[in-house]
Amino acid sequence: MKPPLFLFRHVTKRFGDRVLLNIDEFAVSEGVCTLISGDNGAGKTTLLKIVSGLVKPDSAKVQVKDVEMSWAKARAKIQRSVVYLHQEPYMLDTSVERNVAYGLRLHKEPRASIYEKVAEALRWARLDHLAHRNARSLSGGEKQRVALTRARIVNPSVLALDEPTTNMDQQSRISTYQLIDELRNEGMAILVASHDQTGFTPIADHHFQLLSGKLIEVEPAFKRSRGTNITRLPG
Amino acid sequence: MESLTDASLKALSLLVSGDAELWAIISISFGVSLQAILYTTPVALLTAYALAHFDFPGRRTLVSLFHTLLAVPAVVVGLTLYLILSRSGPFGDLKLLFTQTAMVLGQMALSFPILVAMGHSALQSADQRVWETAHTLGATPLRAMFTVMHEVRYGLFAAVIAAFGRIIAEVGCSMMVGGNILNYTRNITTAIALETSKGQFAQGIALGIVLLVLALVLNYSLSTLRHRLAMQA
Ligand SMILES: Nc1ncnc2c1ncn2[C@@H]1O[C@H](COP(=O)(O)OP(=O)(O)OP(=O)(O)O)[C@@H](O)[C@H]1O
Ligand SMILES: [Mg+2]
Numbered sequence: 001m002k003p004p005l006f007l008f009r010h011v012t013k014r015f016g017d018r019v020l021l022n023i024d025e026f027a028v029s030e031g032v033c034t035l036i037s038g039d040n041g042a043g044k045t046t047l048l049k050i051v052s053g054l055v056k057p058d059s060a061k062v063q064v065k066d067v068e069m070s071w072a073k074a075r076a077k078i079q080r081s082v083v084y085l086h087q088e089p090y091m092l093d094t095s096v097e098r099n100v101a102y103g104l105r106l107h108k109e110p111r112a113s114i115y116e117k118v119a120e121a122l123r124w125a126r127l128d129h130l131a132h133r134n135a136r137s138l139s140g141g142e143k144q145r146v147a148l149t150r151a152r153i154v155n156p157s158v159l160a161l162d163e164p165t166t167n168m169d170q171q172s173r174i175s176t177y178q179l180i181d182e183l184r185n186e187g188m189a190i191l192v193a194s195h196d197q198t199g200f201t202p203i204a205d206h207h208f209q210l211l212s213g214k215l216i217e218v219e220p221a222f223k224r225s226r227g228t229n230i231t232r233l234p235g
Numbered sequence: 236m237e238s239l240t241d242a243s244l245k246a247l248s249l250l251v252s253g254d255a256e257l258w259a260i261i262s263i264s265f266g267v268s269l270q271a272i273l274y275t276t277p278v279a280l281l282t283a284y285a286l287a288h289f290d291f292p293g294r295r296t297l298v299s300l301f302h303t304l305l306a307v308p309a310v311v312v313g314l315t316l317y318l319i320l321s322r323s324g325p326f327g328d329l330k331l332l333f334t335q336t337a338m339v340l341g342q343m344a345l346s347f348p349i350l351v352a353m354g355h356s357a358l359q360s361a362d363q364r365v366w367e368t369a370h371t372l373g374a375t376p377l378r379a380m381f382t383v384m385h386e387v388r389y390g391l392f393a394a395v396i397a398a399f400g401r402i403i404a405e406v407g408c409s410m411m412v413g414g415n416i417l418n419y420t421r422n423i424t425t426a427i428a429l430e431t432s433k434g435q436f437a438q439g440i441a442l443g444i445v446l447l448v449l450a451l452v453l454n455y456s457l458s459t460l461r462h463r464l465a466m467q468a
Binding site for chain 1: 364
Protein backbone atom coordinates (compact mmCIF):
# COMPACT_ATOMS: atom_id res chain seq x y z
CA MET A 1 0.00 0.00 0.00
CA LYS A 2 1.15 3.49 -0.84
CA PRO A 3 2.05 5.76 2.08
CA PRO A 4 -0.40 8.60 2.70
CA LEU A 5 0.13 11.95 1.00
CA PHE A 6 -0.04 13.59 4.39
CA LEU A 7 -0.16 11.94 7.76
CA PHE A 8 -1.21 14.36 10.47
CA ARG A 9 -0.19 13.47 14.03
CA HIS A 10 -1.02 14.92 17.39
CA VAL A 11 -3.22 17.68 16.08
CA THR A 12 -4.43 19.93 18.87
CA LYS A 13 -6.47 23.09 18.72
CA ARG A 14 -7.81 25.13 21.61
CA PHE A 15 -10.16 28.06 21.69
CA GLY A 16 -9.72 29.71 25.06
CA ASP A 17 -10.07 27.02 27.71
CA ARG A 18 -11.82 24.59 25.42
CA VAL A 19 -9.77 21.88 23.75
CA LEU A 20 -11.55 21.55 20.45
CA LEU A 21 -9.31 19.03 18.74
CA ASN A 22 -6.93 16.43 20.11
CA ILE A 23 -6.37 13.99 17.29
CA ASP A 24 -3.68 11.31 17.41
CA GLU A 25 -3.53 10.50 13.75
CA PHE A 26 -5.27 11.44 10.54
CA ALA A 27 -4.22 10.19 7.12
CA VAL A 28 -4.88 11.81 3.77
CA SER A 29 -4.29 9.25 1.05
CA GLU A 30 -4.54 9.17 -2.72
CA GLY A 31 -7.73 7.64 -4.04
CA VAL A 32 -9.35 7.53 -0.62
CA CYS A 33 -12.55 9.29 0.33
CA THR A 34 -12.88 10.07 4.03
CA LEU A 35 -16.14 11.19 5.60
CA ILE A 36 -16.11 13.15 8.83
CA SER A 37 -19.34 13.59 10.71
CA GLY A 38 -20.08 15.14 14.07
CA ASP A 39 -22.42 17.51 15.86
CA ASN A 40 -22.54 21.23 15.22
CA GLY A 41 -19.50 22.81 16.77
CA ALA A 42 -17.64 19.49 17.03
CA GLY A 43 -14.74 20.96 15.06
CA LYS A 44 -15.16 19.53 11.57
CA THR A 45 -14.59 22.84 9.83
CA THR A 46 -11.61 23.60 12.02
CA LEU A 47 -10.06 20.21 11.29
CA LEU A 48 -10.54 20.57 7.54
CA LYS A 49 -9.03 24.06 7.62
CA ILE A 50 -6.00 22.79 9.53
CA VAL A 51 -5.61 19.97 7.03
CA SER A 52 -5.88 22.54 4.21
CA GLY A 53 -3.24 24.82 5.68
CA LEU A 54 -5.66 27.68 6.35
CA VAL A 55 -5.96 27.54 10.15
CA LYS A 56 -2.96 27.22 12.41
CA PRO A 57 -3.22 24.40 14.92
CA ASP A 58 -1.77 24.78 18.41
CA SER A 59 0.42 21.83 17.62
CA ALA A 60 0.62 19.26 14.86
CA LYS A 61 3.17 17.15 13.08
CA VAL A 62 2.84 16.26 9.45
CA GLN A 63 4.49 13.32 7.78
CA VAL A 64 5.10 13.99 4.10
CA LYS A 65 6.61 11.07 2.18
CA ASP A 66 8.16 9.50 5.28
CA VAL A 67 9.59 12.82 6.46
CA GLU A 68 8.03 14.18 9.59
CA MET A 69 7.94 17.93 10.07
CA SER A 70 6.00 20.57 11.94
CA TRP A 71 2.69 21.76 10.52
CA ALA A 72 4.20 25.20 9.94
CA LYS A 73 6.98 23.68 7.85
CA ALA A 74 4.56 21.56 5.86
CA ARG A 75 2.08 24.39 5.39
CA ALA A 76 3.27 25.60 1.99
CA LYS A 77 3.28 22.04 0.67
CA ILE A 78 -0.17 21.39 2.09
CA GLN A 79 -1.56 24.55 0.56
CA ARG A 80 -0.22 23.62 -2.83
CA SER A 81 -1.90 20.21 -2.69
CA VAL A 82 -5.19 20.84 -0.92
CA VAL A 83 -8.14 22.88 -2.10
CA TYR A 84 -10.64 23.68 0.65
CA LEU A 85 -14.29 24.34 -0.08
CA HIS A 86 -16.09 26.53 2.45
CA GLN A 87 -19.22 25.44 4.22
CA GLU A 88 -20.75 28.69 2.98
CA PRO A 89 -18.72 29.40 -0.12
CA TYR A 90 -17.60 32.92 -0.86
CA MET A 91 -18.48 34.15 -4.30
CA LEU A 92 -16.10 36.72 -5.75
CA ASP A 93 -17.90 39.85 -6.89
CA THR A 94 -17.76 38.97 -10.57
CA SER A 95 -19.40 36.61 -13.05
CA VAL A 96 -19.90 32.90 -12.42
CA GLU A 97 -17.56 32.19 -15.29
CA ARG A 98 -14.76 34.28 -13.79
CA ASN A 99 -15.29 32.73 -10.39
CA VAL A 100 -14.78 29.29 -11.86
CA ALA A 101 -11.81 30.47 -13.93
CA TYR A 102 -10.10 32.05 -10.91
CA GLY A 103 -7.80 29.15 -10.02
CA LEU A 104 -6.85 28.41 -13.62
CA ARG A 105 -6.06 32.04 -14.36
CA LEU A 106 -3.43 32.01 -11.64
CA HIS A 107 -1.35 29.68 -13.75
CA LYS A 108 0.20 30.43 -17.07
CA GLU A 109 -2.35 28.89 -19.34
CA PRO A 110 -3.72 30.27 -22.59
CA ARG A 111 -7.04 32.06 -22.07
CA ALA A 112 -8.75 30.11 -24.79
CA SER A 113 -7.97 26.79 -23.16
CA ILE A 114 -9.02 28.14 -19.75
CA TYR A 115 -12.42 29.23 -21.00
CA GLU A 116 -12.91 25.99 -22.86
CA LYS A 117 -12.36 24.09 -19.62
CA VAL A 118 -14.57 26.50 -17.71
CA ALA A 119 -17.38 26.14 -20.25
CA GLU A 120 -17.16 22.37 -20.03
CA ALA A 121 -17.15 22.38 -16.23
CA LEU A 122 -20.12 24.75 -16.16
CA ARG A 123 -22.04 22.50 -18.51
CA TRP A 124 -21.33 19.58 -16.24
CA ALA A 125 -22.59 21.50 -13.22
CA ARG A 126 -25.65 22.65 -15.19
CA LEU A 127 -24.60 26.22 -14.57
CA ASP A 128 -23.92 27.24 -18.16
CA HIS A 129 -27.09 29.34 -18.33
CA LEU A 130 -25.74 31.37 -15.37
CA ALA A 131 -22.20 31.83 -16.73
CA HIS A 132 -22.47 35.60 -17.09
CA ARG A 133 -24.53 36.33 -14.00
CA ASN A 134 -22.83 37.91 -10.99
CA ALA A 135 -22.09 35.00 -8.70
CA ARG A 136 -23.23 37.05 -5.70
CA SER A 137 -26.79 36.95 -6.95
CA LEU A 138 -27.06 33.16 -7.04
CA SER A 139 -29.07 30.97 -4.69
CA GLY A 140 -27.37 29.02 -1.90
CA GLY A 141 -27.35 25.73 -3.80
CA GLU A 142 -26.15 27.38 -6.99
CA LYS A 143 -23.31 29.00 -5.06
CA GLN A 144 -22.29 25.62 -3.70
CA ARG A 145 -22.25 24.19 -7.19
CA VAL A 146 -20.15 27.11 -8.45
CA ALA A 147 -17.74 26.63 -5.54
CA LEU A 148 -17.42 22.90 -6.18
CA THR A 149 -16.80 23.55 -9.87
CA ARG A 150 -14.28 26.27 -9.02
CA ALA A 151 -12.42 23.90 -6.70
CA ARG A 152 -12.34 20.76 -8.84
CA ILE A 153 -11.29 22.56 -11.99
CA VAL A 154 -7.81 23.21 -10.58
CA ASN A 155 -7.45 19.44 -10.20
CA PRO A 156 -5.81 19.35 -6.76
CA SER A 157 -4.30 16.24 -5.15
CA VAL A 158 -6.61 16.70 -2.19
CA LEU A 159 -10.10 18.14 -2.11
CA ALA A 160 -11.47 19.11 1.31
CA LEU A 161 -15.22 19.60 1.07
CA ASP A 162 -17.02 21.23 3.97
CA GLU A 163 -20.73 20.37 3.84
CA PRO A 164 -20.74 20.39 0.04
CA THR A 165 -24.35 19.33 -0.42
CA THR A 166 -26.32 21.14 2.32
CA ASN A 167 -28.24 23.51 0.07
CA MET A 168 -28.33 21.33 -3.01
CA ASP A 169 -31.37 19.83 -4.64
CA GLN A 170 -31.65 16.08 -5.22
CA GLN A 171 -30.23 16.05 -8.71
CA SER A 172 -27.24 18.21 -7.75
CA ARG A 173 -26.55 16.01 -4.75
CA ILE A 174 -26.49 12.89 -6.86
CA SER A 175 -24.17 14.43 -9.42
CA THR A 176 -21.94 15.61 -6.56
CA TYR A 177 -21.74 12.06 -5.17
CA GLN A 178 -20.96 10.83 -8.66
CA LEU A 179 -18.28 13.45 -9.16
CA ILE A 180 -16.63 12.65 -5.84
CA ASP A 181 -16.68 8.95 -6.64
CA GLU A 182 -15.12 9.63 -10.04
CA LEU A 183 -12.42 11.96 -8.70
CA ARG A 184 -11.56 9.48 -5.98
CA ASN A 185 -11.28 6.67 -8.52
CA GLU A 186 -8.95 8.88 -10.54
CA GLY A 187 -6.70 9.08 -7.48
CA MET A 188 -7.73 12.30 -5.78
CA ALA A 189 -7.83 12.28 -2.00
CA ILE A 190 -11.24 13.49 -0.83
CA LEU A 191 -12.19 14.70 2.61
CA VAL A 192 -15.83 15.42 3.28
CA ALA A 193 -17.29 16.95 6.41
CA SER A 194 -21.01 16.41 6.29
CA HIS A 195 -24.22 15.73 8.12
CA ASP A 196 -25.48 14.09 4.95
CA GLN A 197 -24.48 10.58 6.05
CA THR A 198 -26.95 8.66 3.93
CA GLY A 199 -25.52 10.31 0.86
CA PHE A 200 -21.84 10.00 1.62
CA THR A 201 -21.51 6.73 3.56
CA PRO A 202 -21.88 4.60 0.43
CA ILE A 203 -18.99 6.31 -1.38
CA ALA A 204 -16.71 6.92 1.59
CA ASP A 205 -13.82 4.53 2.22
CA HIS A 206 -13.57 5.68 5.81
CA HIS A 207 -16.08 7.28 8.06
CA PHE A 208 -14.99 9.06 11.24
CA GLN A 209 -17.08 10.72 13.83
CA LEU A 210 -15.60 13.74 15.57
CA LEU A 211 -16.49 13.42 19.23
CA SER A 212 -14.96 15.39 22.09
CA GLY A 213 -12.02 16.32 19.92
CA LYS A 214 -11.24 12.75 18.87
CA LEU A 215 -11.80 10.95 15.60
CA ILE A 216 -13.66 7.68 16.09
CA GLU A 217 -13.90 5.29 13.18
CA VAL A 218 -17.48 4.38 12.37
CA GLU A 219 -17.90 0.79 11.22
CA PRO A 220 -19.17 0.73 7.66
CA ALA A 221 -22.80 -0.38 7.54
CA PHE A 222 -22.02 -2.82 4.77
CA LYS A 223 -18.83 -4.01 3.17
CA ARG A 224 -18.60 -2.87 -0.38
CA SER A 225 -16.23 -3.11 -3.27
CA ARG A 226 -14.60 -0.15 -4.99
CA GLY A 227 -16.56 1.60 -7.70
CA THR A 228 -19.85 2.09 -5.95
CA ASN A 229 -22.98 1.87 -7.96
CA ILE A 230 -24.39 5.29 -7.27
CA THR A 231 -27.81 4.53 -8.68
CA ARG A 232 -28.42 2.29 -5.69
CA LEU A 233 -28.14 5.28 -3.39
CA PRO A 234 -30.89 5.71 -0.87
CA GLY A 235 -32.97 8.91 -0.77
CA MET B 236 -15.12 98.08 -5.51
CA GLU B 237 -17.45 96.33 -7.95
CA SER B 238 -20.83 94.96 -6.97
CA LEU B 239 -21.35 91.29 -6.31
CA THR B 240 -23.53 90.89 -9.40
CA ASP B 241 -20.94 92.49 -11.62
CA ALA B 242 -18.20 90.30 -10.16
CA SER B 243 -20.28 87.14 -10.61
CA LEU B 244 -21.08 87.97 -14.21
CA LYS B 245 -17.42 88.64 -14.85
CA ALA B 246 -16.56 85.35 -13.17
CA LEU B 247 -18.86 83.44 -15.49
CA SER B 248 -17.44 85.17 -18.54
CA LEU B 249 -13.91 84.36 -17.35
CA LEU B 250 -14.87 80.70 -17.08
CA VAL B 251 -16.62 80.39 -20.42
CA SER B 252 -14.22 82.58 -22.38
CA GLY B 253 -11.36 80.28 -21.40
CA ASP B 254 -9.32 82.98 -19.67
CA ALA B 255 -5.72 81.79 -19.91
CA GLU B 256 -4.61 82.83 -16.44
CA LEU B 257 -7.67 81.30 -14.80
CA TRP B 258 -7.33 77.98 -16.58
CA ALA B 259 -3.61 77.86 -15.87
CA ILE B 260 -4.41 78.13 -12.17
CA ILE B 261 -7.02 75.37 -12.44
CA SER B 262 -4.69 73.06 -14.32
CA ILE B 263 -1.92 73.60 -11.75
CA SER B 264 -4.33 72.62 -8.99
CA PHE B 265 -5.41 69.44 -10.74
CA GLY B 266 -1.90 68.59 -11.89
CA VAL B 267 -0.43 68.86 -8.42
CA SER B 268 -3.25 67.04 -6.63
CA LEU B 269 -3.51 64.24 -9.17
CA GLN B 270 0.23 63.65 -8.95
CA ALA B 271 0.06 63.57 -5.17
CA ILE B 272 -2.80 61.04 -5.21
CA LEU B 273 -1.11 58.95 -7.88
CA TYR B 274 2.12 58.62 -5.89
CA THR B 275 0.50 58.16 -2.50
CA THR B 276 -2.24 55.65 -3.30
CA PRO B 277 -0.11 52.53 -3.93
CA VAL B 278 2.03 52.98 -0.81
CA ALA B 279 -0.94 53.94 1.35
CA LEU B 280 -3.01 50.96 0.21
CA LEU B 281 -0.13 48.58 0.85
CA THR B 282 0.21 50.06 4.33
CA ALA B 283 -3.54 49.72 4.88
CA TYR B 284 -3.44 46.11 3.74
CA ALA B 285 -0.55 45.33 6.06
CA LEU B 286 -2.45 46.90 8.94
CA ALA B 287 -5.61 44.97 8.11
CA HIS B 288 -4.01 41.66 7.35
CA PHE B 289 -0.96 41.08 9.50
CA ASP B 290 -0.98 40.85 13.24
CA PHE B 291 2.12 42.45 14.69
CA PRO B 292 2.87 44.25 17.93
CA GLY B 293 1.94 47.92 17.77
CA ARG B 294 -0.59 47.43 15.01
CA ARG B 295 -3.46 49.03 16.87
CA THR B 296 -1.32 51.94 17.98
CA LEU B 297 -0.37 52.54 14.36
CA VAL B 298 -4.00 52.49 13.27
CA SER B 299 -4.96 55.09 15.88
CA LEU B 300 -1.91 57.13 14.92
CA PHE B 301 -3.19 57.38 11.35
CA HIS B 302 -6.62 58.36 12.62
CA THR B 303 -4.99 61.07 14.71
CA LEU B 304 -2.98 62.34 11.75
CA LEU B 305 -6.27 62.92 9.91
CA ALA B 306 -6.89 65.85 12.22
CA VAL B 307 -3.56 67.61 11.61
CA PRO B 308 -4.27 70.98 9.94
CA ALA B 309 -2.78 71.57 6.51
CA VAL B 310 -0.82 74.60 7.71
CA VAL B 311 0.98 72.46 10.26
CA VAL B 312 1.97 70.00 7.53
CA GLY B 313 3.02 73.03 5.48
CA LEU B 314 5.06 74.48 8.30
CA THR B 315 6.84 71.18 8.91
CA LEU B 316 7.63 70.76 5.25
CA TYR B 317 8.73 74.40 5.06
CA LEU B 318 11.23 73.84 7.87
CA ILE B 319 12.53 70.69 6.23
CA LEU B 320 12.89 72.25 2.78
CA SER B 321 14.02 75.77 3.71
CA ARG B 322 17.59 76.82 2.96
CA SER B 323 18.82 75.98 6.43
CA GLY B 324 16.69 72.83 6.72
CA PRO B 325 17.95 69.25 6.32
CA PHE B 326 16.85 69.09 2.67
CA GLY B 327 17.56 72.74 1.86
CA ASP B 328 20.17 71.82 -0.74
CA LEU B 329 17.49 70.29 -2.95
CA LYS B 330 16.08 73.82 -3.48
CA LEU B 331 12.55 72.50 -3.49
CA LEU B 332 10.86 75.24 -1.54
CA PHE B 333 8.35 77.21 -3.63
CA THR B 334 8.16 74.59 -6.35
CA GLN B 335 5.35 72.35 -7.54
CA THR B 336 7.34 69.40 -6.22
CA ALA B 337 7.09 70.86 -2.72
CA MET B 338 3.33 71.23 -3.15
CA VAL B 339 3.06 67.63 -4.35
CA LEU B 340 5.07 66.47 -1.33
CA GLY B 341 2.86 68.43 1.04
CA GLN B 342 -0.33 67.05 -0.47
CA MET B 343 1.12 63.54 -0.37
CA ALA B 344 1.67 63.96 3.35
CA LEU B 345 -1.90 65.24 3.73
CA SER B 346 -3.52 62.46 1.72
CA PHE B 347 -1.53 59.58 3.16
CA PRO B 348 -3.35 59.29 6.51
CA ILE B 349 -6.80 59.54 4.88
CA LEU B 350 -5.95 56.85 2.38
CA VAL B 351 -4.53 54.59 5.06
CA ALA B 352 -7.37 55.11 7.54
CA MET B 353 -10.20 54.74 5.03
CA GLY B 354 -8.40 52.00 3.09
CA HIS B 355 -7.84 50.12 6.32
CA SER B 356 -11.51 50.15 7.27
CA ALA B 357 -12.47 49.01 3.79
CA LEU B 358 -9.93 46.18 3.79
CA GLN B 359 -10.83 45.17 7.30
CA SER B 360 -14.44 44.77 6.29
CA ALA B 361 -13.40 42.19 3.69
CA ASP B 362 -14.61 38.70 4.47
CA GLN B 363 -11.90 36.38 5.79
CA ARG B 364 -13.12 33.86 3.23
CA VAL B 365 -11.90 36.04 0.34
CA TRP B 366 -8.33 35.54 1.38
CA GLU B 367 -8.89 31.87 2.18
CA THR B 368 -10.59 31.22 -1.15
CA ALA B 369 -7.86 32.96 -3.11
CA HIS B 370 -5.16 31.19 -1.18
CA THR B 371 -6.62 27.71 -1.37
CA LEU B 372 -7.17 28.04 -5.13
CA GLY B 373 -3.46 28.69 -5.50
CA ALA B 374 -3.01 32.46 -5.32
CA THR B 375 0.32 33.81 -4.13
CA PRO B 376 0.09 36.22 -1.18
CA LEU B 377 0.41 39.11 -3.66
CA ARG B 378 -2.39 37.81 -5.88
CA ALA B 379 -4.53 37.14 -2.84
CA MET B 380 -3.98 40.76 -1.80
CA PHE B 381 -5.19 42.04 -5.17
CA THR B 382 -8.21 39.76 -4.96
CA VAL B 383 -9.09 41.14 -1.52
CA MET B 384 -8.60 44.70 -2.80
CA HIS B 385 -10.80 43.96 -5.77
CA GLU B 386 -13.57 42.69 -3.51
CA VAL B 387 -13.60 45.94 -1.51
CA ARG B 388 -12.84 48.19 -4.46
CA TYR B 389 -15.74 50.57 -3.86
CA GLY B 390 -14.49 51.31 -0.38
CA LEU B 391 -11.00 51.91 -1.76
CA PHE B 392 -12.30 54.23 -4.49
CA ALA B 393 -14.15 56.12 -1.79
CA ALA B 394 -10.88 56.54 0.10
CA VAL B 395 -9.14 57.92 -2.99
CA ILE B 396 -11.98 60.34 -3.74
CA ALA B 397 -12.09 61.59 -0.17
CA ALA B 398 -8.33 62.10 -0.15
CA PHE B 399 -8.44 63.95 -3.46
CA GLY B 400 -11.24 66.13 -2.14
CA ARG B 401 -9.17 67.08 0.85
CA ILE B 402 -5.97 67.97 -0.96
CA ILE B 403 -7.47 69.89 -3.85
CA ALA B 404 -9.31 72.09 -1.38
CA GLU B 405 -6.49 72.63 1.09
CA VAL B 406 -4.86 76.03 1.17
CA GLY B 407 -2.46 76.15 4.13
CA CYS B 408 0.17 73.76 2.89
CA SER B 409 0.26 74.90 -0.74
CA MET B 410 0.52 78.50 0.39
CA MET B 411 3.48 77.84 2.67
CA VAL B 412 5.58 75.57 0.49
CA GLY B 413 4.33 76.69 -2.95
CA GLY B 414 4.49 80.43 -2.50
CA ASN B 415 1.61 81.34 -4.86
CA ILE B 416 3.80 82.12 -7.87
CA LEU B 417 1.70 82.94 -10.94
CA ASN B 418 1.75 80.25 -13.65
CA TYR B 419 3.85 78.00 -11.47
CA THR B 420 2.61 77.37 -7.95
CA ARG B 421 -0.55 79.45 -7.85
CA ASN B 422 -3.41 77.01 -7.54
CA ILE B 423 -7.14 77.48 -7.03
CA THR B 424 -7.08 77.90 -3.28
CA THR B 425 -4.02 80.12 -2.97
CA ALA B 426 -5.35 82.28 -5.79
CA ILE B 427 -8.68 82.73 -4.03
CA ALA B 428 -6.98 83.51 -0.75
CA LEU B 429 -4.50 86.07 -2.04
CA GLU B 430 -6.03 87.59 -5.15
CA THR B 431 -9.29 88.35 -3.43
CA SER B 432 -7.44 90.57 -0.99
CA LYS B 433 -6.26 92.59 -3.96
CA GLY B 434 -9.81 93.17 -5.09
CA GLN B 435 -9.84 90.55 -7.87
CA PHE B 436 -13.26 89.22 -6.94
CA ALA B 437 -14.26 87.92 -10.34
CA GLN B 438 -11.38 85.48 -10.51
CA GLY B 439 -12.00 84.38 -6.93
CA ILE B 440 -15.65 83.70 -7.61
CA ALA B 441 -14.86 81.81 -10.81
CA LEU B 442 -12.39 79.59 -8.97
CA GLY B 443 -14.86 79.15 -6.14
CA ILE B 444 -17.41 77.90 -8.64
CA VAL B 445 -14.90 75.39 -9.96
CA LEU B 446 -14.28 74.09 -6.44
CA LEU B 447 -17.98 73.90 -5.71
CA VAL B 448 -18.70 71.96 -8.87
CA LEU B 449 -15.81 69.66 -8.06
CA ALA B 450 -17.10 69.13 -4.53
CA LEU B 451 -20.50 68.29 -5.98
CA VAL B 452 -19.03 65.76 -8.40
CA LEU B 453 -16.84 64.16 -5.74
CA ASN B 454 -19.67 63.92 -3.25
CA TYR B 455 -22.00 62.50 -5.84
CA SER B 456 -19.38 59.83 -6.68
CA LEU B 457 -18.93 59.11 -2.99
CA SER B 458 -22.63 58.63 -2.40
CA THR B 459 -22.87 56.42 -5.47
CA LEU B 460 -20.02 54.31 -4.11
CA ARG B 461 -21.67 54.17 -0.69
CA HIS B 462 -24.82 52.95 -2.35
CA ARG B 463 -22.83 50.24 -4.13
CA LEU B 464 -21.19 49.30 -0.85
CA ALA B 465 -24.55 48.98 0.85
CA MET B 466 -25.82 46.84 -2.01
CA GLN B 467 -22.78 44.63 -1.72
CA ALA B 468 -23.17 43.96 1.99
N1 LIG C 1 -11.80 31.62 15.46
C1 LIG C 1 -12.51 31.06 16.46
N2 LIG C 1 -12.50 31.61 17.70
C2 LIG C 1 -13.17 31.06 18.72
N3 LIG C 1 -13.88 29.94 18.61
C3 LIG C 1 -13.93 29.33 17.42
C4 LIG C 1 -13.25 29.85 16.28
N4 LIG C 1 -13.46 29.03 15.23
C5 LIG C 1 -14.25 28.06 15.69
N5 LIG C 1 -14.53 28.22 17.00
C6 LIG C 1 -15.35 27.33 17.82
O1 LIG C 1 -14.93 26.01 17.63
C7 LIG C 1 -16.04 25.17 17.60
C8 LIG C 1 -16.00 24.29 16.39
O2 LIG C 1 -16.23 25.04 15.23
P1 LIG C 1 -16.33 24.34 13.81
O3 LIG C 1 -16.76 25.40 12.85
O4 LIG C 1 -15.05 23.66 13.52
O5 LIG C 1 -17.48 23.28 14.02
P2 LIG C 1 -18.20 22.31 12.98
O6 LIG C 1 -18.02 20.93 13.44
O7 LIG C 1 -17.73 22.61 11.61
O8 LIG C 1 -19.72 22.73 13.15
P3 LIG C 1 -20.92 22.76 12.06
O9 LIG C 1 -21.50 21.38 11.99
O10 LIG C 1 -21.90 23.72 12.63
O11 LIG C 1 -20.34 23.21 10.77
C9 LIG C 1 -17.29 26.04 17.69
O12 LIG C 1 -17.77 25.95 19.01
C10 LIG C 1 -16.78 27.41 17.38
O13 LIG C 1 -17.48 28.36 18.12
MG1 LIG D 1 -18.56 23.38 9.97
